[in-house]
Amino acid sequence: MPVTQFTVPEKYTYNVGLGSYHHSEALKGANPVAQNSPQVPPYKLLTECISGTSFTTPRNLNLSVWMYRVTASINRGRYVPYTAETASSKAAASPMTYSPNFLHWDDFRLEPGYDWVSSQKVILSSGDIATKTGFSYLVFAATKDMAPNTAYYSSDGDTLIIPQAGVLDIKTELGYLMVRPNEIAMIPRGLKYRVTLPAGSARGYICELRQGHFRLPELGTIGTSGLANARDFQIPVAVFDGTITEGVASCPAAEWTIIRKYNDSLFSCTRNQTPFDVAAWHGSYYPYKYDLGRxxxxxxxxxxxxxxxxxxxxxxxxxxxxxxxxxxxxxxxxxxxxxxxxxxxxxxxxxxxxxxxxxxxxxxxxxxxxxxxxxxxxxxxxxxxxxxxxxxxxxxxxxxxxxxxxxxxxxxxxxxxxxxxxxxxxxxxxxxxxx
Ligand SMILES: [Fe+2]
Incomplete structure (x- = not known):
């Protein structure tokens, strides 16, 4: 069977189909019918949209998602520099060096004691974040969960995750992804998520793409299928961390920290409610995962x-x-x-x-x-x-x-x-x- 035999079983269910327009509802009927931005959405939710491409990008490349949530992302404190120690902050900032030789690393040997965010270190980079060009390749070696009530997002680019060991349980605003070695995952720029480690330490590689977005390659004379097939990409289904009272959706008050990467620097802010308050979503801009065994x-x-x-x-x-x-x-x-x-x-x-x-x-x-x-x-x-x-x-x-x-x-x-x-x-x- 052309699938990977994972030692850790899958926990979640998914939509399937990369490149398709998807919709998902944690609360039945939470996606408004036809209208994207009604005066009062179902369950008295709020409407929030993320544009992954410019408004006028051609239709076949245009990426956006509509979310129906309890509290808009704008409800937060001011961003301040994130001062907690990270693996990167211990390394001296210096210009990149260039070598014409074949370069080989036996083991990137990251230190223990960090989580998903703080363990990441850039190894290779090209281009410039501020002008949206190029990429960074990073490695991560997380030995602990992200702190409770903490979420993260990158303003700098899409994040392609390639685990090498361990399991990543990723809770995004649009739903869960469980990612194991021989699977990859992509988290789009701007989407909040948190990462926990259900099987202990996890390590691997990251490609941060600052320019454009990943998509399936053209197949040309290959025809309609082959290589990575769209149907094998798995997309989260909506998860809502709240309740409904008399037809109104709400989430309990709780202090959350949002860590944000912006032009390769980390900032944080607080808000008084979970960011995982999206009761329904629809769109073309979403995270996904793929089993390389397929x-x-x-x-x-x-x-x-x-x-x-x-x-x-x-x-x-x-x-x-x-x-x-x-x-x-x-x-x-x-x-x-x-x-x-x-x-x-x-x-x-x-x-x-x-x-x-x-x-x-x-x-x-x-x-x-x-x-x-x-x-x-x-x-x-x-x-x-x-x-x-x-x-x-x-x-x-x-x-x-x-x-x-x-x-x-x-x-x-x-x-x-x-x-x-x-x-x-x-x-x-x-x-x-x-x-
Ligand atoms: Fe080669």
Whole structure:
């Protein structure tokens, strides 16, 4: 069965279908019929909208969500700098550095004692948040839940989460997502959420996309299905932390802290009610998750390698040059290689794209001799020559041809590929192995 056999069972139910317009009601009838902004919505809720794209973005790319909630997000105290210690605040701020060499990290080795927000550290970055260009790649290693009555959101970009170990229980304004290794999740810019750890510590990778949004790649002559299929993306259903009294929805008073990332700095404010007061929502701008085990791998049936773009799960196209991407998220799952007179290792190459590879490994005790270790990474900047070493190529060249399964479980590698050259944060450059 083409799904991952997770050790921690699913807790939640979901809508399905990436790119579709969805609606969900925690209170029956809480979404107004036809009208988005009635004078008084059902249950005397308030209307709040998030625009994920400009108002006049073409219809097929336009993203927004309408929420019907007890208290508008505007009801809060003033934002002040968030002064709690974070893993990043302990690292000296410094300009990014650039290396033309192949960069390899064995293990990002984050310190314990932090939660989802405070454990995040940027490793690679390109572009500029204020002008909405480029991306950051981060790592996280959370060893505790976010504090009670605390929620977080990023103003800087969409957050693609790639767990490597542990389980993330993510409560968003639009509902729950449970995310395990070999699943990915995307939280859109501006949406509040909190993260708890039902199975203890969790760590992994994050791609913060500052420009545009991820979507499924075009399939061209592949046709209607294949690669990541829209039906396999799971979207939360509405959750309402309140009650109804005489037809009026309400939530109890309680002090909450909202932590917000704004131009790469953290701020916080308080409010006197939960942000999880959305009784219903409808729209095209929502979080989602996807089991990488459902990826429908396509490939060559006779000879040679297709380009690795055949493994693209999600793409954030760049409109600067046709066919390029701000970031593409690709995977190298277990698959059969059946080509004749060819072997599975890619040919030596230099690409216009910069490639960051990380390893999601389900085996908690991976082979210590493997080059690719979980929670490590590899960066090959644009036009950096790379490929497997001569020994591996020689071994494959000497083999008799027969169909074989490669990248067998429990290994899953991912690739974040970009048209831009990322800089390396100082802390990450200090633990890098250059080749
Ligand atoms: Fe490559």
């Amino acid at each position: 990826f429908s791998v396509l490939g060559s049936l006779l000879y040679d390698h297709p380009d690795p773009s055949i493994f693209t799960v999600l793409s954030a196209p760049s409109f600067r040059e046709p066919g390029t991407a701000v970031v593409e998220f690709c995977i190298f799952p277990p698959r059969w290689q059946v080509m004749e007179n060819t072997y599975w290792l890619p040919p030596y190459h230099m690409n216009t794209m910069s490639e960051f590879i990380g390893i999601i490994m389900k085996d908690p005790e991976p082979n210590p001799n493997t080059v690719f270790k979980p929670f490590g990474g590899m960066l090959t900047g644009a036009m950096t020559p790379h490929g497997s070493d001569k020994k591996e190529h020689d071994a494959e060249r000497a083999k008799a041809f027969k169909p074989a399964k490669v990248a067998t479980e429990p290994v899953m590698a991912f690739l974040l590929e970009s048209a831009s050259i990322p800089g390396v944060a100082e802390w990450a450059s200090k633990i890098v192995i250059e080749k």
